[in-house]
Amino acid sequence: xxxxxxxxxxxxxxxxxxxxxxxxxxxxxxxxxxxxxxxxxxxxxxxxxxxxxxxxxxxxxxxxxxxxxxxxxxxxxxxxxxxxxxxxxxxxxxxxxxxxxxxxxxxxxxxxxxxxxxxxxxxxxxxxxxxxxxxxxxxxxxxxxxxxxxxxxxxxxxxxxxxxxxxxxxxxxxxxxxxxxxxxxxxxxxxxxxxxxxxxxxxxxxxxxxxxxxxxxxxxxxxxxxxxxxxxxxxxxxxxxxxxxxxxxxxxxxxxxxxxxxxxxxxxxxxxxxxxxxxxxxxxxxxxxxxxxxxxxxxxxxxxxxxxxxxxxxxxxxxxxxxxxxxxxxxxxxxxxxxxxxxxxxxxxxxxxxxxxxxxxxxxxxxxxxxxxxxxxxxxxxxxxxxxxxxxxxxxxxxxxxxxxxx
Numbered sequence: 331x332x333x334x335x336x337x338x339x340x341x342x343x344x345x346x347x348x349x350x351x352x353x354x355x356x357x358x359x360x361x362x363x364x365x366x367x368x369x370x371x372x373x374x375x376x377x378x379x380x381x382x383x384x385x386x387x388x389x390x391x392x393x394x395x396x397x398x399x400x401x402x403x404x405x406x407x408x409x410x411x412x413x414x415x416x417x418x419x420x421x422x423x424x425x426x427x428x429x430x431x432x433x434x435x436x437x438x439x440x441x442x443x444x445x446x447x448x449x450x451x452x453x454x455x456x457x458x459x460x461x462x463x464x465x466x467x468x469x470x471x472x473x474x475x476x477x478x479x480x481x482x483x484x485x486x487x488x489x490x491x492x493x494x495x496x497x498x499x500x501x502x503x504x505x506x507x508x509x510x511x512x513x514x515x516x517x518x519x520x521x522x523x524x525x526x527x528x529x530x531x532x533x534x535x536x537x538x539x540x541x542x543x544x545x546x547x548x549x550x551x552x553x554x555x556x557x558x559x560x561x562x563x564x565x566x567x568x569x570x571x572x573x574x575x576x577x578x579x580x581x582x583x584x585x586x587x588x589x590x591x592x593x594x595x596x597x598x599x600x601x602x603x604x605x606x607x608x609x610x611x612x613x614x615x616x617x618x619x620x621x622x623x624x625x626x627x628x629x630x631x632x633x634x635x636x637x638x639x640x641x642x643x644x645x646x647x648x649x650x651x652x653x654x655x656x657x658x659x660x661x662x663x664x665x666x667x668x669x670x671x672x673x674x675x676x677x678x679x680x681x682x683x684x685x686x687x688x689x690x691x692x693x694x695x696x697x698x699x700x701x702x703x704x705x706x707x708x709x710x711x712x713x714x715x716x717x718x719x720x721x722x723x724x725x726x727x728x729x730x731x732x733x734x735x736x737x
Contacts, residue, residue: 336642336665337663338641338642338662338663338664338665339663339664339665340663341641341663342661343658343659344409344658344659345405345406345408345659345661347409347410347412347637347639348666351636351637351639352410352636353637354636354638355410355636355637356417358624359420359421359614359623359624360419360623360624361419361421361422361615361618361623361625362406362422362444362628363422363423363424363626363627363632363634364399364422364423364424364425364440364629364632365379365425365426365427365629365630365631365632366425366426366427366428366431367379367380367395367426367427367630367631367647368382368426368427368431368432369381369382369427369428370431371499372497373496373498374495374497374567375497375525375556375558375564377559377561377562378426378427379631380426380427381646386647390647390651392432394651395432395647395651396436396437396440398651398655399440399443399629400440400443401655402628402654403440403444403447404443405654405659406447406448406626407448410626410636417451418448418451419444419451419454420451420618421454421455421456421457421614421618422441422454422455422456422615423615423616424437424440424458424459425459427459428459428460428464429458429460430458430459430460430464430465431464434468434469434472434473435472437458437473437476437478438472438473438475438477438478441476441478442476445477450477454479455519455613455615456477456478456479456480457478457479457480457481457482457521457615458478459481459482459483459484460481460482460483460508461483461484462484462485462501462504462508463500463504465481465508466511467514467515470512470514470515470517471514471515474516474517478517479517479518479519480517480518480519480520480521481512481517481519481520481521482520482521482523482550482552483505483508483509483523484498484523485505485522485524485543486498487502487525487528487531487535487539488505488539488543489502489535489538490502491530491535492528492530492531495529495530495531496528497563502542505522505542505546506546509522519550521548521549521613522543522546522548522551522552523554524539524551524552524554524588525555526539526553526555526556526588527555527556527576527580527581527584528576529564529567529568529573529574529575530574533580533583533587536584536587536588537587537591540587540588541591544591549606549607549608549611550607550611550612550613551592551597551604551605552605553585553588553592553604554603555576555581557576558576582726585725585726586722589722599684600683600684601616601617601620601682601684602720604616617683619679620679620683621679621680621683622672622675622676622679623635624636627642627643629643630645630646630649631645634661638666638667638668638672639665639667640664640665641663641665642661642662642663642664643660643661643662644660644661645662674736676691677692677696677732677735678736681718681728682728684719684720685717685719686712686713686717687717687718688715688716689716689718690715692735696734696735696736696737699734699737700735703718703724703735707721707723708720708723708730708731709721
């Protein structure tokens with residue numbers, strides 16, 4: 331698979347965490363991510379840890395996967411219970427892959443296992459990703475009745491030739507149906523994921539996509555700039571000059587157009603690539619990642635973080651299931667984040683947020699860079715204690731801003 335895992339020290343076979351990490355439980359929100367590593371087809375731009383049926387091998391299947399995932403949930407409850415289980419889970423995010431390739435009953439069964447192992451907060455946010463062609467009115471109703479509150483559809487584009495370049499197989503006309511079915515089922519929030527910068531996509535194409543998404547009145551929209559990841563089919567096409575390299579200037583134009591159209595429709599950005607109609611519609615699970623919360627990642631290749639310890643699971647579903655069946659943790663390796671690394675990561679991530687970066691996280695060199703960033707129109711000062719918030723120009727140059735804050 332194109333995606334790779336970082337190096338790190340070996341993780342203990344029982345999944346145990348240091349007492350210092352466990353002592354921080356409860357200081358921050360706690361969430362669960364469940365990775366469902368299955369797709370009907372492999373999209374040419376994707377480097378996620380996903381597998382089609384022909385890539386799984388003989389010892390693992392979609393039918394057996396929920397049992398393995400529940401096994402890791404039980405392991406997580408034992409490990410975290412070593413110093414008292416964390417507060418009830420505040421967010422659950424089922425991602426992929428295409429989670430809704432699994433029967434709705436299986437996804438609901440995994441969520442029920444979360445409830446048994448940890449408990450769910452009264453107003454927990456429970457999200458599943460879905461492709462528009464992987465749901466039905468009946469499956470969505472089962473998910474909603476089973477406790478899911480939020481669905482995030484991979485719309486990507488409303489333009490057929492753009493979808494074809496991305497190897498997306500759904501019919502654009504299916505998206506309005508899928509949104510309507512989710513509304514009828516009673517989901518609290520519906521999100522649409524969009525991608526701009528696909529080779530061959532014009533600015534007019536992108537306008538059509540954003541306007542088509544807005545016509546569906548979602549609660550939340552994510553709009554990501556396409557990155558040509560090494561090792562993907564799209565990267566090979568670009569290398570062979572069968573597809574043009576994405577243009578940075580057009581990416582900036584597309585971002586500004588998205589901000590213009592979404593802002594006019596009443597959506598407000600809260601992270602560089604995410605807009606919500608109201609503060610309540612922000613994705614709380616993803617905010618946990620960006621704000622340094624704790625989470626346990628269930629599934630092959632999933633990453634976790636608790637109290638400054640970050641670890642990641644073996645990649646292949648067969649290896650993952652085999653470890654759990656043998657009573658071992660599926661964690662492959664882990665790393666301990668020292669104080670400086672944790673501070674650096676907070677600057678990297680919180681700079682991306684509309685709520686801004688607390689200047690108390692900056693060292694003297696970072697603080698010295700602030701006046702120049704303000705003068706250059708890249709950040710604005712907001713609120714006390716002072717926070718730095720990216721301007722629109724700063725959002726387009728966010729990486730450069732971070733480099734100046736972390737010299």
